[in-house]
Amino acid sequence: MSALEIAAAVRAGERTARAVVEEHLSLIGVREPELHAFNLVTAEQALAAADAVDARVAAGEDPGPLAGVPIALKDNLCTTAIPTTCSSKILAGWKPPYDATVVERLAAAGAISLGKTNLDEFAMGSSTEHSAFGPSKNPHDITKVPGGSSGGSAVAVAAGFAPLALGSDTGGSIRQPAALCGVVGVKPTYGRVSRYGLVAFASSLDQIGPFAATVADAAALYEVIAGYDPRDSTSIPEALPPVRHRLDDGVAGLRVGLVTELCQAEGIAPDVVARVAAAAEALAAAGAKVEEVSVPAVIYGLSAYYLIAPAEASSNLARYDGVRYGLRVDAPTTAEMYDRTRTEGFGPEVLRRIMLGTYALSAGYYDAYYGKAQKVRTLIIRDFQAAYERFDVLISPTSPTTAFALGAKADPLAMYLNDICTIPSNLAGHPAMSVPFGVGADGLPVGVQVMANALDEVTMFQVAATLEGAMA
Amino acid sequence: MASLSREEVAHVAQLARLNLTDEQLDTFTPQLAAILANAADVEALDLDDVPPTSHPYPLQNVWRPDVVRQSGVRDAVLAAAPATQDGMFRVPSVLGDAP
Structure with missing residues (x-):
């Protein structure tokens, strides 16, 4: 059942939220051991929350638009009195x-959290292999990665553990795992969804967004x-259409533009390009005017991102010092305690990005790296604006x-190249989503990624729904 | 500018309050050099006339009325700390032994 079908049935009193939650927990019991979508399943709390929803229904109160709908939460979203690990030893x-x-x-809204999902440590990665708790596996083939960093959330929806999940997307961390697991993943406009309680990675890029099996469910969660x-x-104060x-x-x-640079970039597989071409044809068949469009500056997105995001991360992650929360490795002095806590608490990818960011921000290199990357960000926004005029x-x-395959991209740079198509929308702050469109x-x-201008989620979802309909 | 020495990496680690082993330095030095070399395309651009973007939107400062509210999380915050004393975070010696 879709999330919307579950909510309708629970609201109408045709199914209890408890029965819905029990059914999903039993699915988790069967397949979770091989997939590792979750860092923590909160079964007791979920059943208690389900009973509360059922009580509201029984009392004739409005139980909310997502009444009884199970949802999985990326483990970098703060939850009172429930561990939030960011898949890191340091927390x-x-x-x-x-x-x-x-x-x-x-x-x-009446949704029921089933637990916290696995991610690349502090959302830094594209495969969940950088989790301190081990990787998640792709439900379509468990020898393959689910993508990342919100891999656990993508797996939870793809495996039917929950019809909905939340992830966070800094450079593609919702859209890429959604694509690899065959589900819908949405990065809204920067500022559309509050980041309050999202553990910060790169604050000018981070955005929370939905995973779902269908476009309509993703829209309902959005x-x-x-x-x-x-x-x-x-947070954006404008009213939400x-x-x-x-x-x-x-x-x-x-008017639909097929971005030339993102179809021709290094490493884009021909079978993937063929599916995007098929999507363009499907949209044209549905009455859209489809043309190729050049957005030249996007080719610099990857380089700019891997200077800006680590720079912001190195600053954000300075707070993990063993003083106020999480891990503390004892030492005779505070300075040594900082060093040992951070070195033992962070995994290799996080250490790499902290050093990269510290270097890019350091005296003598700031202008050449961070400063220049910020200017590239301006170029990307300008080129997108030109494209959105047409x-x-x-x-x-x-x-x-x-x-x-798991383990296939041990070289950090090879892993980073996965984000080449998703990064430009983060740098521009624009909404973008991934919708499944067949197989390779x-x-x-x-x-297939659908990108739209800032604040225009409505058109983006409309196009995604049309693509979904064309595959049905 | 793609060259990055082991000494520079060690210095950066120190700035970031990390205490890396020799093995970690050996691993990270060529990896970081490769990532920076990949950014050569950005480094090579002439962008003197382009203003930087630090944020997707030109945000103004955000104000709210100065209303006293209960925050009420002090005890919960302290409960999560590795060590506390008298309602404060306790840390190891900062300035050496007291005289």
Whole structure:
């Protein structure tokens, strides 16, 4: 059942939330041992929350738009009194004293959290192999990665553990695992969804967003989590246009640009490009005007991102010093305690990015690296603006390839290249989503990325719904 | 500018409050050099006339009314700390032994 079907049945009193949750917990019991989607399954709390929803239904109260719908939360979202690890040893034992805004909104909507999902440590990676607790596995082929960093959330939805999940996307961490696992993944406009309670990685790029099996479910989750939050100073105050009632509007007359650079970039597999071409044809058949478009500066996105994101991360992660929460490795002096706690607490990818960021920000290199990357960010925004004068949405591959084998990308740079198509939207702050569109030569899922101008989630979802309909 | 010495990496680690082993330095030095070499395309651009973007939107400062509210998380925050004393975070010696 889809999330919307579950909510309708629970709201109508046709099914209990408890029965829905029990059914999903039993699925988790069967397949979770081989897939490792979760860092923690909170079965008791989930059943208690389900009973509370059922009580509301029985009392004739409105149980919320997502009543009884199970959801999996990426383990970098703060949950009161439930461990939040970021899949890092450095947060061992930490239980946040507050809920993230999205967690509060989900509870108010009647959704039921089943637990916290695995990720690359502090969301740094594209495969979940950088988790301190071991990798998650792709449900379509357990010898393959699920993508990352929100790999556990993508696996949870793809395996049917939960119809919905939340992830965070700094350079593609929702869209890429969604593509590799064959589910829908959405990165809203920067600022649309409050980051309050999201453990920070790169603050000018991070954005929380939905995973779902269908575009309509993703839209329903988006409508619940999006909207202004005074606790996030970068939250967008503009009113939120609802998206769900526009999903069936179609694409007749819409102008769709196929981004040349993102189809021709290094490492983009021909079978993936073929699926994107098929998506372009499907949109044209549905009445859209599809043309190729050049967005020249996107080719610099990867380099700029891997200077900006580590720079912001090196600053954000300075807070993990063993003083206030998480791991402390004792030492005779505070300075030594800092050094030992950080060195033992962070895994290799996080150490690499902290050093990269510290270097890019250090005296003598700031202008050449961080400063220049920020200027490239301006170029990318300008080129997107030029494209959006002629087009309503842009499409491209989400990931250069289908899911790759566990262990195949031990070289950090090879791993970074996975993000080439997703990074530009983060740098620009624009919304983008991945929608499944068939399979590659190996039979594994391919995702098509739909990008839109800032604040135009409505059109983006409309195009995604049309693509989904064309595959049905 | 792609060259990056082991000494520079050790210095950067020190700036970032990391205490890396020789093995870690041997591993990270060529990896970081390769990542920086990959950024040569950005380094080579002439961007003198382009303003930097630090944030997707030109944000203004955000104000709210100065209303007293209960935060109420002090005990929960302290409960999560590795060591506390008298309502404060306790850390090892900062300045050496007291006289």
